[in-house]
Amino acid sequence: MRLVKILERLLAAIPIMVGVAVIVFLFMRLTPGDPVDIMMGQGGMVTAGEIERLRSEFNLDKPLHEQLALFLFGLLRGDMGNSFTKQRPVAQLIAERLPATIELALGAMVFGLLVAFPIGIVSAVRQNSLTDRLSMAGAFLGISMPPFWLGILLILIFSVHLKWLPVQGRIGADVHLTTVTGFYVLDSILTGNREALISSLRHLALPSVTLGAAVAAIVARVLRSSMLECLRSDYVKLARAKGASEFSAVAKHALRNALIPTVTVVGLQVGVLLGGNMIVEAVFGWPGLGRLVVDAIFARDFPLVQGAVMIYAFTFVAANLIVDVLYTYLNPKIEM
């Protein structure tokens, strides 16, 4: 039963992904200005023949629907065209940068959840206490805080003022690390490189906190409100009447049910993480996908921008898919 549900969701994601690709494609083609003209605009003098050659290289001489078909089939093979500026396949460029971005997003998610869960639970259990009020005020601030500014504040405090943590990059310049997966933290564990592990974790700290703060704030608020609801429920009363400890009543019976709405919100936060990634990468000089995109935008490297935006959207769709699957496990009512 559950498998059918999961399969159903998987199938439903396919048209969404195709739609995403079509939208991205149309954006690129329907915006004023021919990409080749724009590209040439910066290159100075070019002959008409050269322009024609470029136009056919990017299939711009074919009708729109044919271009779209070529584009979609290319995607299916993992071919997103070549970058204008770097003369390399877009897919390759993205694959190089993706681990850094995912590492940062995961770091932020871990930080966000580690902060959000204790705060959300304790605030609900001690509703209206000082802890609750302070945490919720903090969470409110976290929601209203633009990530780039938070990043700069953290740099000012922890790097410039206290000199505890590095400002830029993923790993110290003097640290050598053999890359295996591209995830530096994982790589340094795999290669048993303690120095690299510490260095990469230190570099990861501030960006993760910056990116994870908003997640922490939102998840804490949602968790608190759903915990409040669950704590008032009859089944928690029953748990107590059975002789369960207060801890078990809260952490087992209430939390298990409060997780259901929380997981949905955590899934939505993936979008925040992906978007915020661009900003945080810019603030901390993190060599990830976001930096690549921003650079590509300024270089008017449209295939690269197009490919990256698509990857972001696909990741978001995939993340929501995972959340949906998780949801079927958390919420027994889905099972039917």
Place this chain on the structure above:
Amino acid sequence: MATTTATEPIPSWRYTWGVRWRLWRQNSLEFWRELRKHPVSVAGGVVVLLYVLAAIFAEQITWHSPELGNLRNRLTPPAFVAGGSWEFPLGTDAQGRDIYTRIVFGARISLMVGALSVGVSMVVGVALGALAGYRRGRIDGLISRFADLLLAFPFLIFAIGMMAFLGPGFVNLILALTFKGWVEFFRLARGDMIAEGTREYVEAARVTGQKDWQIVVSEMLPNILPTIFVLTTLRIGFMIVTEASLSFLGLGIQPPTPAWGSMVADGRNHLLNAWWVSTMPGMAIVVLVLAINLFGEGLRDVLDPRLKIE
């Protein structure tokens, strides 16, 4: 003829304008009484009002040019720090421009972007939502599918992508923000319209021979307006942050026009010796967004407790 029961609101088509006016007055008095129970929210509203006033009277309350600076004054610290003067209350940036002045003028940009992008999003979203929610059927399916598709993009990524293709500029910024911004309003309005459609006053209005658009506009919309209103407030803060993020990346408002996001970005190169260049405009954003969100939360408590900030 009307099937209205005691629990249903009296259909508004029965009101004369005098009744409408009295109801409105009574409602707004009641609204104000409720809102006063949330003093923090009222404070938020006051802060927002101050920002708006500052933006309107920017020329009157500043004494420097927002775009031109004097390099001799570059990186002057704020007045409350040693070495600063009240000539430049919040210090100057690397080009010697007064940060206070630029923040005040930047408020114009931020507030205008926030108001315009949310305003357009709301109009488009509510119109489409009302259409889809009232008509249902194929047109609903079509718009809903498109909305779902847009939801597959993270907001900021979408805006960045659009700005990449459209190029920077104020109008393009509004376009990029509204192109996806209407979806939230659409979903809320559509859901509410579907819920309202099952209520009896709609049937009553139909029986009296009102046209569909009349029913939607004068009967149903007034009932879903409070929730829309709350969402509007909460979205403005979000849009302001998004605009600042785009400008921070250099994709939004272009220099020398002062925008808070690009001001923060400017200051990044001077974190070591001039912290105020980045932090001051950032503070302006945080205070404004905080104020808007506080006001919105209070509004939500008063108007519609089921909406949540997410």
Place this chain on the structure above:
Amino acid sequence: MAQPILELRNLTIVFPTRRGEVRAVDAVNLALYPGQILGLVGESGCGKSTVLLSILGLIARPGRITGEVLLDGRDLTKLSNRELRKLRGKEIAMIFQDPLSTLNPAFPVGEQIRESLRLHNMVPGPWLWPFDSGRRWQEKQRVLQVMEEVGIPAPEARYRAYPHQFSGGMQQRALIAIGLACNPRILLADEPTTALDVTIQAQIIALMKRINQEHGAAIILVTHDLGLAAEFCDHIAVMYAGRIVEIGGVDQVIENPQHPYTQGLLRCIPNLKERRPLQPIPGSVPDLAELPPGCAFAPRCPEFRSVCAEGFFRLQPVIEDGHKKAHRSGEVHMARCLRLTGYRMPEDD
């Protein structure tokens, strides 16, 4: 005469609210004897459920309990939370009124019954997963036995089912199974049949009666249905606005009701044979924060006298056939009303 297993002495529960202190339960004295079924009857909002919760020590802060709750002569209100936990579910189990919201929607029903066994170490053994598999198996056997006993068909198949997959009656049976799992001596049933269809109600009541007879568990049944209580209980206490207004053996209370409230409740029971019109009690339960002085029932009482609004009446023994007749458990039929105080109004002469 047997000793009561559970005795409430002068139990008072106070909730501070914005409008002042509310006495949800006011000086309640009750005794429950082994194997007895005691009905606690009254309209909703008169403190019946609060009495049950206070027995288990589950009155949430800021509520305060004064008085004594004696289990075998041990005062439960003096116990620590840890000691109370050992009693909850094991000695005294509670059956709540709305089975759908009371069963945890996130766990299989069988597991929820098993949890009671685990919490009270009914089957000793290692607790750490996965070393407890043998113990889990034994516990499961006991759960299946209990499920069988409360009349859940095909317990093996239903062990892993979730509450929402059960019908209302099955949910209530599962709830009873949770209560019964540890063989408690006392069952506190809080309107166990209110949420159910009439036919299912009868089944559940029959089940509880059987549990009472086979296990000898004493039951306190809280209900607003005096008819149900009359049929099911040996002993009835009628509560109104936090106070007991009439108490006695079921025959005495039903056949010779003394308090106008009890009489009113009796008139609200439809009688299929006589088809007389129902006579509802006018008005509704008073706001506990603004109780009238004197008799709380006075504003709704058909036999209202002006003194009723002034004086406060104690529970008085009812004189039946010229003398105070004791119920088999040794308690006397008593009621809290002007007509029993011996105070005679001038116009009565």
